[in-house]
Amino acid sequence: MNLRKISWLLLSFLFLIACSQQEESGGTNASSKPQVKQAANNVEDMLREGPGKYAGDKYDEEKVKAELDKLPNNLTADEAYSHLVALLAEDYKPELEILNKFDTTIRTNIKKPGGVNTPEGELPKQVNVEILLDASGSMAGRVSGGVKMDLAKGAIRNFVSKLPEGAQVALRVYGHKGSNQQKDKELSCKSTEVVYPLGAYDESSFQKSLDKFRPTGWTPLAAAIEQAKSDLSGKTGEKVENIIYVVSDGIETCGGDPVKAAKELHQSEIQAIVNIIGFDVDNEGQRALKKVAEAGGGKYTTVNTGEDLRKHLEEEYERLADEWEMWGTESYLEASKLWSEKWETLDKAEVTMIDKYARERDRMLKAKDYLAEKGKLEEESTKYTLDEKIWDRWRLFNKYRLDNFGRLKDQLEQAEREEKQRVEEKAKEMEEKYRQ
Secondary structure, three states: OOHHHHHHHHHHHHHHHHHHHHHHOOOOOHHHOOOOOOOOOOHHHHOOOOOOOOOHHHOOHHHHHHHHHOOOOOEOHHHHHHHHHHHHOOOOHHHHHHHHHOOOOOOOOOOOHHHOOOOOOOOOOEEEEEEEEEOEHHHHOEEOOEEHHHHHHHHHHHHHOOOOOOOEEEEEEEOOOOOOOHHHHHHHHOOEEEEEEEEOOOHHHHHHHHOOOOOOEOOOHHHHHHHHHHHOOOOOOOOEEEEEEEEEOOOOOOOOOHHHHHHHHHHOOOOOEEEEEEEOOOHHHHHHHHHHHHHOEEEEEEEOOHHHHHHHHHHHHHHHHHHHHHHHHHHHHHHHHHHHHHHHHHHHHHHHHHHHHHHHHHHHHHHHHHHHHOOOEOOHHHHHHHHHHHHHHHHHHHHHHHHHHHHHHHHHHHHHHHHHHHHHHHHHHHHHHHOO
16 A cells, blocks of 8 residues: 555544544534524514424423533524524414404494394394274264374374384275275275385375375274285395284274284284284273284283373383483493403403513523523623523513504594494484484
């Protein structure tokens, strides 16, 4: 073997020994350092780069120290910080999701009096009110205050003029043809007619409809209820409420079955409620009409004078005024409840986030001290630079939390104030309308 070959082998051997010694001593060249993703430097990315290997409940101090022991010596502040993030960064994604999806809207949904239920952004429930007015000959009789038919017309006109906003009204009369003589019974018992088709209330048109008939004939109550089903045909569904008021001074006299008719109407797809006002009705008639109202899912009321009738219909508005007042109170309380529930959700997420970034900071500071103790940091100044990075991270998280949770809480409080003001104003407006 010549001298050149011996020299080459000797140099190769010495090089291998040097590399081996460098690896055993934890050499500082870049290729020997564990690779780790560089930590983010803006708060939005910082909040999304976790969770670290030992974040949250996975934290184990001894296992973290074992991971730190594997790191090479002479780490820069940036390198050490990236390793700490990879090991200890918390998972903020649940809190961020709440922030991004949180709806500060407060809109109460207490059912409004008159059956109108109006969630924001939806069409109100359509209320249809049909009056069935008995125009039989007995309605020409007199009671205290005047002729029953005249008193009924006036009370009805006043009643429909104050129906809930958006309500539609119809007026059907029955027994208004022929006479109450036996010879005209067949004609009269077939007489049931819509004189004001279902639609918005118009004072002039409604008055003209009241002027079209006078009390003359028999009492086809069952036929009128049956025909009311045709008047309300197609008015069905969750967003529709159909209410019928029958004003009559007597029982069925045409052989029909008003109890059956009322029950079928109430149980049909129209689901109308049949209320009956007995005007100067004897005891037998009251019992009969009460059964009709019960079958129709409504209530029966007896009035004996024109003043009684007027008061009863006005009491419907007094009741509505009281209900609007109650609606205002319940809606006000509901706004407070909605605010409380949303605030609790927001506050819980905020407290959780505070706990997370405080815990993360403390664990990183402890890990930083351990790295310094083990001589893993490049120089003494690196320890302080790493300390600043950890505290800067905490400060950025704290500012982000204050800005974003604070903004949503401010919006939530504003939404509560506006909703309370809205329901108070609405309740006051409707109370005043019905108490006039």
